[in-house]
Amino acid sequence: MSETKQQKKVAIVVSHTHWDRAWYLTFQQFRHRMVRMIDRLIPLLQQNPDYHSFTLDGQTILLDDYLEIKPYNQNILKQLISSGKMVVGPWYILPDLFLVSGESVIRNLQIGLQTARNYGASMQEGYVPDPFGHFAQLPQVLHKFGIDSFIFMRGLDAESKQKAGSIFNWRSPDGSQVLTTYLADGYFNGAALGYPDQYGRFDGLTPDRELASKRLHEAVEKLKNLQKESVFLINNGFDHMPEQPELPRLLAEINQHANGTGFRHGTFRDFFEAVRKENHPHEIVEGDLLGNADHPILSSVFSTRIYLKQQNHRAQSLLERHTEPLLLWGRFHTNRPDPSDFLGYAWKLLLQNHPHDDICGCSTDGVHEDDEVRFRQVSELAESLIVEQLESMLEQGLQPPGATGAQSADLFVYNPNPWPVTRRIRTCILFANPGAEKGERTPLRKLMACGANAEQVPVTIISSDPHSIRNNFLETSWGRRYEVALSATIPAGGYHILHLYETDEIPAEPAKTDYFRCETGGSVLTGDAGGYRLTIGATGTELRNFIDFEFEHDNGDTYTFGPVPDQQTVTARLTAVEPDPHDPHLLVLRHELDVPVALNSAERTTLRLQTVLQLQHDGSLAVSVQYTNTCSDNRLRIILPAALHTNQALADGHFRLAERQTIAFQTPETDPDRYQAYPGELEYRTRHMNDFLLLDDTRQRTWIATRGLHEFELLQNDEGARVAVTINRSVGLLSTGNGRIRRVQAGPAIRVPGAQCHRTITADLALGMVPASQKEQAVQQARSFAHPVWVREMPYLPHLKTTGRVPRAASIVTIDNPMVALSSFRLHPDGETAVLRVYNLNGNVESTTVRCDIPAHNWAASDLNERWPESGIHTCDKPGQFELTLNPHEIQTILLRTQDTR
Incomplete structure (x- = not known):
């Protein structure tokens, strides 16, 4: 390479900090230090025109964390962000990318991008420096947000590195691509310039220019063999490391003695613009990024503190698969209050547990004690919103049951899957008896259930307490509590309200036996003192003590x-x-x-x-x-x-x-x-x-x-x-x-x-x-187990009218092709539009009929920003019903409106 060519080399030095909100210290301990850092950044960015900018780690939650302590500085932050001096977004939090749902990754970006734009501007680079791997469909997610570049450190395997180097196109299974830079030498290859190490406390030391120059040139030399471009990315930051106010002076002095490479303070956007300007062809990398060519991938985090993963699964599934679809249905069928503020808060609370140091379980105990509190609060809020919706249904009045008794109660069962399921349900229900507080007890009776179509459903009594109390909001009820089990069929993506009532019969004592036999769905399970055996009806497979x-x-x-x-x-x-x-x-x-x-x-x-x-x-x-x-x-x-x-x-x-x-x-x-x-x-x-x-x-x-x-x-x-x-x-x-x-x-x-x-x-x-x-049946059965029905007594509101127009069963969303998976069905923040997100599990084109129980007349495909398009608006075949075709591995977001928008 000629000397002239070498003189054109330039390295973009991006000042940043990677701020784990909680890790080896708790959130409050780290937040204290972060507030002090931003307090120093504000005058630095305001008063030093030579200090180009500072990137606040790609996650906007740091702004919330700071302003919770110093709300009076909000306008100052807006000025710095809108002017480009402080770079924020596109994420709300930097997430782990395997232990959280795909839908949560989308919501994370939606919240982060909107928050950053509210402050004036968002970074448009897909910056995710430190999670333990990246899923293969992330390029499609980024692309559908209008983000066309990606920066990462962990996950490239040695073979891909050898083939593609550090700058390549990462391609999703659907064909979406993002221009990608792999941080082979870390997101800290220019950290603590001029100091004896990249990480640590350097209070009292003055950075040395020769040491800084040596570090920068070593970083460039490492990158030269991994890329064709003459522009290099240097990351001036590390975990929780502070700003370097002397950086402009250091770079100016180093440039005076430049030997083939110039160093310029800038942003990730500057780097990608320079890469695109050179217009070199790049190799394509596909698949999950789970390699460890240069950085440990740490994959046993999948099983660390499994209780956190289970709590996340419950809270996440409840919020995105139960609460949101039911509240969307309620918007068009009952008079419930607007829940959008509560849902937004619940999502933020859930996402605060999705950074890799939280959900992966690799932090100090205090961090994960805080996580458990947040998971509990998300579930509590999601369930409370569902209960409020059930109250609205009671205010409208339920259709009368086909049969009842002197003592009765209603049981609400919700199926989050967009196909019907039949499940055996085990839950508790209380038959109110005001005299029970004084010790009066109603006798134990055999129970029956009546379904929405007046079908009679046998009920198994597991246990009963004649002197039990139930406490709900503004309610204290005494009565007989039954723990029961019964089977029910619940409509696709919908609910079934079963009416349970006491009969005049006394339940028989269960027969005692050492032999067990149950036959369901064509399969047979048997057991005795010698062991157990399962025969699968669909395949004839027999398993013993397996x-x-x-x-x-x-x-x-x-x-x-x-x-x-x-x-x-x-x-x-x-x-x-x-x-x-x-x-x-x-x-x-x-x-x-x-x-x-x-x-x-x-x-x-x-x-x-x-x-x-x-x-x-x-x-x-x-x-x-x-x-x-x-x-x-x-x-x-x-x-x-x-x-x-x-x-x-x-x-x-x-x-x-x-x-x-x-x-x-x-x-x-x-x-x-x-x-x-x-x-x-x-x-x-x-x-x-x-x-x-x-x-x-x-x-x-x-x-x-x-x-x-x-x-x-x-x-x-x-x-x-x-x-x-x-x-x-x-x-x-x-x-x-x-x-x-x-x-x-x-x-x-x-x-x-x-x-x-x-x-x-x-x-x-x-x-x-x-x-x-039968791949489709396997997917359907497996998903139905992973996301089970949600069961609860209907609220006890004894002074409302007993009957009305609300059906005892309804299908809220039906998708008749199991290979078209449901990601989300919810109300848009505008309060009028429904958002349906689905994706194609297959490598083939898949089509399906979608039926939604909302009075929608028009539908249109959108990107993940969920804006109503100016063209491509279709009329529903029937209210809420339309045909949908998805390309291989495609994620589609559909908007539906009740009024004609054409």
Whole structure:
């Protein structure tokens, strides 16, 4: 390369901080430091015209955090942001990208972009520097927001790096592309310029120009071999590191002694504009970014503090799949108050738990105690909004039931899936008796239920309390409480209100037996003292005593599982198989594990696991596990059979089904070069799933679904493939080094006793099998388990009229093709438009009929900004009904309006 050519090289130095809101310190401890930093930034940006700009980490929540302490500085921030001196957005929070739903990623960007624009301007680069991987459909998400560039650090594999370098086009399965820069040397390759290290406290030191120049030129040299362009990106910042007010002077002095490269203070936008101006062709990279060519990927976070993942699953599913669709329906059918402010608040509260240091479970205990409070509050608020909607339905009046009794109550059941489901429901209901407070007790009676079509539904009484109290808002009711179980069919994406009433009969005592047999959906489950057997009706597959539990020692940390050499895996022994004494549909298994209480401990204990099996109406088997964990430093997994031979699975991913294969076993002995070289991390044999897995051969397709369990491993034995799903992992250090998978530290070596998870552990899974050709049925069954029906008594409002026009059952949204998955159905912030978001799970074109129970006359496709387009507006075939075609792997957002907009 000629000297003239070298003189044209330029490096854009972007000043920033990467601000984990909570990690090795709590939110309040970090926020205090962040407020002080912004207090210093304000006069620096206002008074020093040579200080080009400062990028506030791509997440607008930092503005909220700051203004909560100093609200009087809001206008100053608006001035700095609108003038480009302070760069904010596009995210609300920087999220983990695997342990949260795809819809939550979209809402995150919507809130972040809108917030930044409210302050004057948003960064339009997809900046996500530090999460532990990036899902393959993220380019499509960014593209549909009008974002055409992407910046990341973790996730590129060595093969892609060799092929594509550090600047390439990352392409989604649908074909969307974003121009991408890979931060091979980190988002800190220009941090703390002039100081002896990139990270730390340098109070009292003056930055050295020669040291700064050496660091900058070394960074450029590393990038030269990875890109064609003559423009380089230098990131002047690190985790929680402060601004460098002397940077303009340092760069000016270094440029006076420039040797082939000039350094210019700027922004990420400046860098991408310069890259595009050079117009070099770039390689294409596809798929999830889960490699670790230069930075550890830390994939065991999928199983750290699993209770957080389960709480997120419940709160997230309740908010996006239950509350929002029901409140949308209520907007057009009942007179309920506008809930948009509450929904917006609930979403922000949920998203505050989605940064990777939160949802991944790799922070100090206090951080995750705060997370649990937020998850509880999201669920409470979502449920309260549903109850308010139910009250509105009662104010309108329900259609009368087909049958009733002297004592009765209504049970509301909501199905979040856009197809009908039949489920056995277990819940509690109270028949009010005002005299019960004084000790008067109504007699125990047999119960019946009446469905919306006047069908009679038998009710199983699990237990009853004649002297029980119910406290709700402005209500204290005494009466007889029943714990009941019954089966019901709930319409597609809708609700069913069942009317339960007492009969004149006295319920018979349940027959006691040691033998269990239940037949549902063509499948048969049997059990006795000798064991248990499942026969799947759809395939004829027979399984005997097929559930195993494996206990392993874990010498790792919150980031990485640590296998312990020469330690045998302990397999649980089955000690009892017995019918549930109260519910004839449940079979109870009991297992025991005799294990050390901790790693290297001579003391031993017995873990006692209870597993409840229940056949579902579709012929699949629900598996519910519970035990009290009193052991440290371990991993416990449930092993389920696939009953077929395969070395790969399709995992439910973000807006797609992702291929996951069996991973070759690696150790520091088999791969010493990889283990010793940075990042010193071998392959993880465990993989990620969202809601379910699909495995198939030429004969059958097996699915395994969970509720908030995201880590699995494909195992093989002579009988075929098995799936290990992690249900608990106990560790005591935030980070440690020299493990069998990861050699380097991933964070500070802080003790985190809460990560040992000494608590009651629960896990909900399901196993199903269908013929190999029935992929759609497998997806439908698995998703239905992962997102179950929501059940609650109707509110007790005794002074309202008893009947009216509100139907006892309604389908709110129906999608007749299971391969067209529902992401969201909700009311637009304008209060008039409905927003339907769906995506194509397949690599083929898919079509479907959509039916929405709202009086919509027009519909149009939109991008993820959800703005009503000027053209392409269609008329519904019927109110709320239209045909939709999706290209392979496409995400589509549809807007519907009640008035004719053409």
